[in-house]
Amino acid sequence: MRTHTIAIATAVFAVTGGAATHAQDKYALKSPSGIAFADFKGYEDWSVVSSARTDEVLKVIVANPAMIAAYKAGAPGNGKPFPEGAKIAKLQWKPKKSTEAPFVVDVPDVFAQAFLMEKDSKRFPKTGGWGYAVFNYDAKSDKFTPDAGSLADCGHTCHVAVKAKDYIFHPYQKR
Template sequence: MRRIALVSVAVTAVAGVAAYMGSASGQSNGDAAPIYGIKIPEGYRDWRLISVKQLTGKQLTGAGGELKQLRAQLGNDLAIKAFRDGTLPFPDGAIIAALHWNEASSDFDNQALAAGFPGLGLQSSFAGSAVNVQFMVKDSKKYAASGGWGFADFTNGKPGNEALHAKCFSCHQPAKDRDYVFTHYAPTP
């Protein structure tokens, strides 16, 4: 009877380790992005903030109109430590997420700002509808041909096509001296 109990405990432990290893890899069970095979990492929305930025200009897709986006870059623990320590190149296992939203404004917020700070012309904007989320995953061996980084772009949880992903590394080439990372760490005051 004791032997059966020990075997049962051992089987349960092995199953638990296997389940943990699957979740510890940081990859979800969804679709993988082409070329690099990256999936959306579980829990990425709980990662720490690296930086925020506003992007304006012409639409990249040829749809016309003005591009007005708010973007936030988040990092897993390895990425955050590398940013804080100024470590280049980034260590294997570092992952950077870039969340993109269309910029929106609120008449209510703007009226409140005008009432609270008359004559200053303050305007407010916030993250509106989601555009996409992108990931950079550092693995110097697996992604040696692309500077040690794998790239992924997802819209509504689905990866973009191969043509989109084929452009990722060439777009990051200008940041070669920063290990292909455009984002600057924004420490808190």
């Protein structure tokens, strides 16, 4: 058993060029606003709400089951706010032109950022019940870091424009 363990360790050491690697546990991170990345565990498999594009990033907006159920019930257009515990993640990539498609199309290149929102009126009463957090991703180090400017109201300033929609820009898109 000991020989087998040494062989595996030697192989890992050789593959990594002699450098010790340590995978980051992004779920151990917490934003300055107090929102823990762990509260969004599983976001990689959440349902898509919508997508968006700016000159700088491609965005895919996903939501947890509680928020998707509220969308399907008509929120926020039905006059009801999203429920406590609703969560949404805006995942952002730098775009690049596809070199494979037979037409001009931008596709995701390098992941850049996870912008997270969590509905918790007790924790975030000053921002319409929503807490905001941004986790930046550095592809070179393969690590996430909480955005230093990501206080509980960092996204609130922009989202006030859609207060009548319970502070959410993106409707659930028809499929």
